[in-house]
Amino acid sequence: MSLPLLPMFLRGAVLGACLFCLSAAAAEVWPEADWTPASVPAGPSLAAFEAYAFAPRDDLTREGVRSDAVVVIRDGRLIYERYAGPTQVDTPHLAWSVSxxxxxxxxGVAFSEGxxxxxxxxxxxxxxxxxxxxxxxxxxxxxxxxxxxxxxxxxxxxxxxxxxxxxxxxxxxxxxxxxxxxxxxxxxxxxxxxxxxxxxxxxxxxxxxxxxxxxxxxxxxxxxxxxxxxVWERDASGTFVGSSYAYMSARDLARIGLLMQRGGRWKERQLLAPAWLGFVLAPYAGYHPEPGQEDEAAPAGQWWLNRLPGSSARPWPSAPSSTFAALGHWGQALYVLPEQKLVIVRYADDRDGSYRHDEFLKRAIAAFASPEGQP
The missing domain is CATH 1.20.58.710 (Methane Monooxygenase Hydroxylase; Chain G, domain 1)
Incomplete structure (x- = not known):
C-alpha cells in the first residue's frame, strides 16, 4: 500500500487504521462519554510549566500570558487540566481561528464521502x-x-x-x-x-x-x-462562520486533536481520508516567512506546521518538526505532537503579544512527554 501524500509521521497511524483488528482496538484508549484519567505529572517540570502558562493574572490590565484553560491528553488519556478566569471544564470557549x-x-469528512x-x-x-x-x-x-x-x-x-x-x-x-x-x-x-x-x-x-x-x-x-x-454561529445567510465563531470546551476540542494525532481515525472509523490528511498537513510551497516572523508556524491546509517548505528549519525549535497546530486570535491553540502522542489544548485571553508558542511547548514537553514527566 502506498501513501505518497501522507506525512511520514502519520503513515503508521493510517496504516494501522487500514489493518485494524480487535487486538489493536483493545490496546488503544479512546474517550467515551468522558476521558479516561491517568496519573497527573508532578515535580519541577510541572511547576515550571505552570509558572509560564498560569502566571499571576491581572484582569484589569490584561497584560502577560493569560491562559483560560489547558488540557493535556497523552496516548488517549487525560493527564492534566487547569482552568482560570471565567472558564470552567464545561465552558464552550470561543475558538476564534481554531474554527x-x-x-x-x-x-475532510465531506471529501472522504466523495x-x-x-x-x-x-x-x-x-x-x-x-x-x-x-x-x-x-x-x-x-x-x-x-x-x-x-x-x-x-x-x-x-x-x-x-x-x-x-x-x-x-x-x-x-x-x-x-x-x-x-x-x-x-x-x-x-x-x-x-x-x-x-x-x-x-x-x-x-x-x-x-x-x-x-x-x-x-x-x-x-x-x-x-x-x-x-456551538457554531452562522451569519444571516445561514452560513457557518468557519473562520472564527466555533465554541467548545477544552476537553471536546482535544477530541479533534486525538482524531488528527491518530491519522484521521476514530476507533474503527476512518473519518478523514489519507489523501486529505496528506494535503492539509503539507507545507504550502509558496510560503516564505517575512523577516522578523521566523517563529511563525508555516501554513498548510487550514492547519499550521512546525516545518517550512524545502527547509529543515523549525519555527518552534523546542518542539519536533512533526508538530502541527490549530491557532487562533488571543492565544487559542490546539497542538498535536504525534511522536510524543500528545494533544494539548490551550484557551487564552492574551492581549499584548508576550505569549510564545515555543516557550509553552518547551515546558509542556518537559512536563508531559513521558510518564516520568521527562522529555
Missing part, C-alpha cells in the same frame, strides 16, 4: 464566486486565493477586510462579501492569510451537502467524536 481547522476536519475534489473550481460549489473561475478549493485551503484581502484586526480596523466582514459591511452574508473582492495575484502563487477564504469554504460546503448543512458539522464530525459542547 478554521475544525471546519477543515468537517470538510462530495468534492481539491481541484474543483470554487464556483462549482459556490456560484457567487463566478467572477473568480480559476480559484480552486485547494487555493482556499492554503489561503492562496490571490484576492486582495487585508487580515488586520483591532490594531488597524479602518483598513481591515476581516473586521468589515465580521462586524460591518459583510456580516449579513460573509462569503458574498468575499466574492466581491478583486484579485491582485494569480491563485496558488502567494500566501495571504485570509478569514475570507475560510468563510467561502464554509459557504461551499452548503451546496456540497444540501439540506443536511445545518446539522452537518454535528453528524459528520462532532457526534462521531462524542463532542457535546459545540
Amino acid at each position: 478554521k481547522s475544525i471546519m477543515a476536519c468537517v470538510l 462530495r468534492f475534489q481539491l481541484d474543483d473550481p470554487v464556483q462549482q460549489h459556490y456560484p457567487a464566486f463566478a467572477a473568480h473561475p480559476d480559484i480552486r478549493i485547494r487555493h482556499l485551503l492554503n489561503w492562496s486565493s490571490g484576492l486582495a484581502w487585508q487580515e488586520d484586526y483591532e490594531y488597524a480596523p479602518l483598513k481591515s477586510s476581516v473586521v468589515a466582514m465580521l462586524y460591518t459591511r459583510g456580516r449579513a452574508d460573509m462569503a458574498a462579501f468575499v466574492a466581491g473582492f478583486a484579485a491582485d495575484a494569480a491563485p496558488g502563487t502567494r500566501f495571504r492569510y485570509s478569514s475570507g477564504d475560510s468563510n467561502v469554504l464554509a459557504a461551499s460546503l452548503k451546496q456540497m451537502v444540501g439540506p443536511a448543512y445545518a446539522d452537518y458539522p454535528w453528524t459528520a464530525l462532532f457526534e462521531p467524536l462524542g463532542i457535546r459542547s459545540a
